[in-house]
Amino acid sequence: MTLKISSRGQIDPFIVMDVMRDANALDATGANIVHLEVGQPGTPAPERVREAAAAAALSERLGYTDAMGIVPLRERIARHYRDFYDVEVDPAGVVVTTGSSGSFLLSFLAAFDEGDRVALAAPGYPAYRNILSALGVEPVVVETRLEDRFQPTPELLGQVEGRIDGLIVASPSNPTGTMIDRAGMDELTQYCRKNGIRLISDEIYHGITYGHESVTALSFDPNALIINSFSKYFSMTGWRLGWMIVPPDMLRSIECLAQNLFISPPSLSQVAAMAAFDSLDELRENVVRYAKNREILLAELPKAGFDRLAPADGAFYIYADVGELTNDSAEFCRRMLTEAQVAATPGLDFDPYRGNAYVRFSFAGSEDDIIRGVQRLKDWRINTS
Numbered sequence: 277m278t279l280k281i282s283s284r285g286q287i288d289p290f291i292v293m294d295v296m297r298d299a300n301a302l303d304a305t306g307a308n309i310v311h312l313e314v315g316q317p318g319t320p321a322p323e324r325v326r327e328a329a330a331a332a333a334l335s336e337r338l339g340y341t342d343a344m345g346i347v348p349l350r351e352r353i354a355r356h357y358r359d360f361y362d363v364e365v366d367p368a369g370v371v372v373t374t375g376s377s378g379s380f381l382l383s384f385l386a387a388f389d390e391g392d393r394v395a396l397a398a399p400g401y402p403a404y405r406n407i408l409s410a411l412g413v414e415p416v417v418v419e420t421r422l423e424d425r426f427q428p429t430p431e432l433l434g435q436v437e438g439r440i441d442g443l444i445v446a447s448p449s450n451p452t453g454t455m456i457d458r459a460g461m462d463e464l465t466q467y468c469r470k471n472g473i474r475l476i477s478d479e480i481y482h483g484i485t486y487g488h489e490s491v492t493a494l495s496f497d498p499n500a501l502i503i504n505s506f507s508k509y510f511s512m513t514g515w516r517l518g519w520m521i522v523p524p525d526m527l528r529s530i531e532c533l534a535q536n537l538f539i540s541p542p543s544l545s546q547v548a549a550m551a552a553f554d555s556l557d558e559l560r561e562n563v564v565r566y567a568k569n570r571e572i573l574l575a576e577l578p579k580a581g582f583d584r585l586a587p588a589d590g591a592f593y594i595y596a597d598v599g600e601l602t603n604d605s606a607e608f609c610r611r612m613l614t615e616a617q618v619a620a621t622p623g624l625d626f627d628p629y630r631g632n633a634y635v636r637f638s639f640a641g642s643e644d645d646i647i648r649g650v651q652r653l654k655d656w657r658i659n660t661s
């Protein structure tokens with residue numbers, strides 16, 4: 277007799293994780309892959325964070341904490357909103373989570389019921405779509421356009437058939453790095469308010485921008501649900517720590533969900549993360565390195581035949597239109613990996629409709645990686661064209 281497996285658990289893979297697994301397997305056989313696939317800083321956590329973690333590991337009990345996170349960290353995050361955005365946040369509305377990934381689960385469960393419809397951009401971060409599907413919430417994919425910097429607009433949302441209960445935006449976006457400016461965020465929040473749409477704003481790449489302002493949706497709508505993380509700007513992916521700014525009507529529900537699903541976010545990471553906000557010099561240096569990597573890729577990728585690139589306003593990605601080179605981005609990336617020894621992510625991860633014509637390159641690694649990577653791509657394209 278076959279045992280039951282749920283159908284809601286049958287979601288799409290997070291393809292970049294599959295690519296990373298294959299690239300790591302090649303590395304294990306002695307290959308020397310250049311990793312332009314994965315979106316994580318090549319740097320460790322800031323030095324002060326590591327020192328604080330070492331001290332806490334030796335001296336503190338590190339038991340469960342409040343489900344919403346330790347109070348000093350919630351207060352420190354609230355202060356960050358004053359310092360960084362000039363926005364007042366009540367620490368009681370700050371919820372510390374297990375990465376922003378934990379925030380997605382909590383916020384989607386708290387905001388939406390089965391059968392609700394949530395709009396999100398394609399190209400966009402695949403986990404939004406896949407987590408919503410697992411929860412029985414319908415992802416409504418809005419195909420965005422280069423002329424709108426691949427971001428949803430009131431005009432595109434107005435073209436959606438049927439009702440929309442929620443909207444997820446990310447600025448800077450993954451995979452395009454494109455951003456929503458102040459005027460755009462104002463229009464979007466007004467549209468959501470007028471149409472009763474719950475806005476969830478993923479602000480995980482704030483701080484990693486190249487001449488563009490990181491605009492929080494909170495400046496325009498106190499009812500927006502804000503998601504952020506220590507993973508990217510703070511260079512702490514493996515510490516699994518993120519946060520949300522939650523409107524008062526959802527706080528108790530999120531607290532109960534967090535208690536039951538996670539008990540608490542990781543306590544060692546919480547204690548150490550306080551020092552992340554005192555490490556701004558080190559973090560700024562990381563952004564300088566990303567900016568340099570970005571310049572190298574923007575100058576050199578066209579020489580390898582990748583000349584249709586989304587404007588990377590922020591984050592650490594370049595989304596390349598490779599429609600003239602392939603109609604199967606997964607196969608194209610497989611060949612790039614085995615023939616050029618360069619790992620990149622097929623656009624299909626981010627866009628179920630047009631993704632076969634796109635590839636995402638990450639420039640979060642070292643400058644040396646970027647230089648070696650583009651040189652290999654240039655040699656590969658010369659040899660294969």
Ligand SMILES: Cc1ncc(COP(=O)(O)O)c(C=O)c1O
Pocket residue numbers: 315374375376377378401446449450478480504505506507513516517518
């Ligand atoms: C847009 C976006 N949001 C959220 C995440 C998840 O980050 P974490 O769970 O490490 O906070 C990622 C990771 O790549 C991302 O690109």
